[in-house]
Amino acid sequence: MIVGVLTGCKSQGSTNPAETPIRVCVGSEPKSIDPAINQAVDGSIYIVHAFEGLTKYDKNAKIVPGVAKSWDISDDQLTYTFHLREDAKWSDGKPVTANDFVYAWQRAVNPSTASAYAYQLYYIKNAEAINSQAIDESGNPQKVKFDKDGNPVQDKDGNYVADPNGKYISAKDDGSPIWLDDLGVKATDDHTLVVTLEAPCIYFLDIVGFPALYPVRKDIVEKDPDGWANDPKTYIGNGPYILKSWEHNSKMVFVKNPNYYDAKNIVGAELDFTLMDDTNSILAAFKNGELDLADSYPTNELANLQASGDAKIYDQLGIYYYVFNTKKAPFDNPKVREALTLAVDRDYLVKNVAKGGQKPAGSFVPYGILDADGNTDFREKGGEIINISDTKANIERAKKALAEAGYPDGKGFPTVELKFNTDEAHQKIAEYIQSEWKKNLGINVTLVNEEWSVFINDRNTGNYQVARDGWVADYSDPMTFLDIFTSTSGNNDGKYTNPAYDKIISEAKKTSDAAKRMELLHQAEKTVLDDYAVMPIYYYTDPDLVSKNLKGYVHSPMGYKLFMWASISK
Template sequence: MKQKRLLSMLILIMIASTVLAACGSNNKNEGASNTGSNATTETPVEAKDQVFHFNMASEPPTFDPGQAQDSQANTALNLMYEGLVRMDESGKEIPAAAESWEISPDGLQYKFNLRKDAVWSNGDPVTANDFVFAWQRVLDPATTPAPPYAYQLGYIKNANAYNAGDITDFTQVGAKATDDYTLEITLENPTPYFLGLTSFYTYFPVHSSVKDNDKWATDYATMITNGEFVLSNWTTGQKLEFTKNDKYWDKDNIKFTKIEASLVNSGAAELSSYKSGQLDYAGKPTGEIPSDSIPSVKKDLPNEFEVKGIASTYYYEFNVTAKPFDNAKIRKAFTMSIDRQAIVEKVTLGGELPAYGFVPPGIKGNADEFRNEYKDAGYFTEDVEAAKKLLAEGMAEEGYTTLPEVTLIYNTTEGHKKIALAVADMWKNNLGVTVKTENLEWGVFLETRQNLNYQIARAAWSADYNDPMTFIDMWTTGGGNNDSGFANAEYDQLVKDAQASQDNAVRMESLSKAEKILIQDEQVLMPIYYYTNVSLTKENVKGISIDFSGAIDFSRAYFE
């Protein structure tokens, strides 16, 4: 049975890969001409100054690496800051603020040798103490608001204990600057993906001057950063401008002199701006190409259109503390009563794969030891009649003759709206339940979800590193990104077991059992599809990097 399931998984992955290859990056080398109906509206490709333009569908909620938790902030912060390492497009760690590192044979000790030519944008040297200061700030239980990704530092010895207030002396935490350019880290347990984690924004250094400047993350004029670009202009609700940082240690390899981001929450407007030559890049992860325009732009702009499968999942989450979704049978009924294939074929149109689990196929371990199947993982099936029965049972348990009013919230984009309306229509037709849909501005949406002021909310999760743990540990009790109210002691223990084990087979078994609790037993989430990255890039733009998770890096791109 295991071999049969594995074969099924491999066949599905090959089919998906063939589909993506047919409409993806291979087309960029075919040299086809623009002969479609929109070809005459295109601005001819020509040499230009190294000023790059793209769109962000929403403004980053924060420019504080310790408070960030979304793709918009990720894109901006990766231009402005640099961690100990950075990731290339294949997901390999390469030197950044650290020019070299040493890892002990037991995997518990990391010694990072910082480069001596790295300075902050004000000219101060970037030192090991800047990293220690930043991490202590994230872990300090007095930091307000509580950093959502504090748990991401929990691999460091005693970090969780300090964050919980059980230890008050930070010198007991395993992060020490032994001199200005040497950072030594001790882990709680060997963690095979820890090196890559140091490229993540929660691990970025922060200049010590922030202690005396409450406005440092809201006033671009006082931001001191260490990355390839500095935020040089910020017109709220209109645009962001990033100017090349001439103090950056590797400035000679940074070609763009400026990167300008418009802030327009309209996929149609973004596509129009791209076609008129105002934008050099359009689409995910920062913006959106309207789904109903995908077939035409794929046809008309084959050398600029790209679809790339990424390790990211689109889902709805239930507030398990709010009625009626404090009842697992009702959650399961809503999950089982939609048609995911119809959504990806008729609504999203970007080559997405229907999702029946939370961890996507592109993550290490998913195609073999972690989960051996794609659709038939045993978590749930789409079955309208069974869903009706579960709904009736759940309502009877709660004493409902009719369900309380139900509202689904989503952040404002045309794509999220279309999906929400399609899903609500399926719930109406299949369950006889009327669900109100409500769109919220990105910042308000995040706050509403974090405060558990919702019943069902749109959500998505992209890998922070290439391991199933990045999808599983966020749902532990009280986790900074656990916006569902879910708390389960068995789940928490499985995560701890996976974190503590050096045996990869044991790790994967624990993580797989945890996902089963999350999706099958408790149905905290309603997976919908596994993302693709759909984008348009002008032919004279080279060097944009989109990694396995869908994170985008413009910093080393250039105009040819």
């Protein structure tokens, strides 16, 4: 079936480079392309072509004005006034208004939406309180102290103990109304959006360019909240492309949006996305001239593909890691997590298994993000928190940690179920780690390969013991890698809970002292890795198969593959 689809699209018809479809594969069927619901890089790639935020990325992957043509920032950096373009339109021709952003942001923080990225809006006044259902009629949310098990602390009289760096406690019963109007975003007219923050945020202009903060149409979404983003007829966006058709589990076609305000500068007329994840089929399609770009391939082919000029390795701000379900025994024991983390030779893995130019990881924030002085690399300043340079010593430490956890030489340790999504590279890495844990710790591992949407659902809901995971920066700041471990983050897949960690992140988000802020972020990273909440494996690179005929393609370090300025030359 896949071959039939690919063969059918081999002939591109037009000789005009701008009219020739650009054929791409960035994965299988996306779990969601709803801006508020999507969590994955592949979903974001589709979304950024169909929607646009207040800001956007340019050809140099820099943040520039998007729907907002300009903005004013108050002296205390707590109020942003965005001035929207009068010519910004939805793909059906209706004007984009400030109220579209108000609705979208209120929807994202509404607990009923269950947006994993709701925490990305917590910089906005009352967003966290609303998302935590802590706002009542008085508009006075309460932050209280929580213990290490995630329970609110009460004094001898039964009153909650206030803590400005704690968490919000719900003032509501299930089913009671959410006071969305308390969110710090207001439309003063159709083209003016006023945003009030909880504290200054130096990267807020990056945040408003992130898909979770894109506008959506209330009239469209509320007619079919669960299905509007699955149907091209109702997938109304405001970006440079329109979703023309979607053969689920097969193909998505995007065409240029004539109502986009900057349509004259959008080069490619059509983007054809093939949906599949079999790396051998993807490589065959690429070699047969049926794909112009793909980001998956058999790992043992990379050297030859680089030599032929078909593969290019791009820098990427991201990390590949394994996540432990900290709510399931024995992975609730930090000593067990330490043992599993240390019992792997990462240098061998990246050179002989992954083979994509990756760098072994002993920390979580990758190289490429600057520290407070604007010159020093955050990773270089902090160093690798887990010493991964001496594998022999690490294995001895791993054995000791496992014995301290009550499992000497792995005796009595239950068989581990390791889940990953369908991909040859993930399979090979899992097989290598399976062998390392058996050889070095005496632990048996069962590998479970799942289709992408099933895997994501299992990981999100905690239906796993150990799972493959990965994170690519949403913006160029260490916070994008660290606030995912807060107890309220929708992307905290391991359900890691540490009140001390939450407090550090809260303080880092509040301070306006850049040096102090970075000190706190270094402290936060050390805290989460000292707890071995996750197992860092390597810092990402992004090798793509790129046709020599593809011109103008832009790769962002944040993982976006941008085709707005791309074309096919013959």
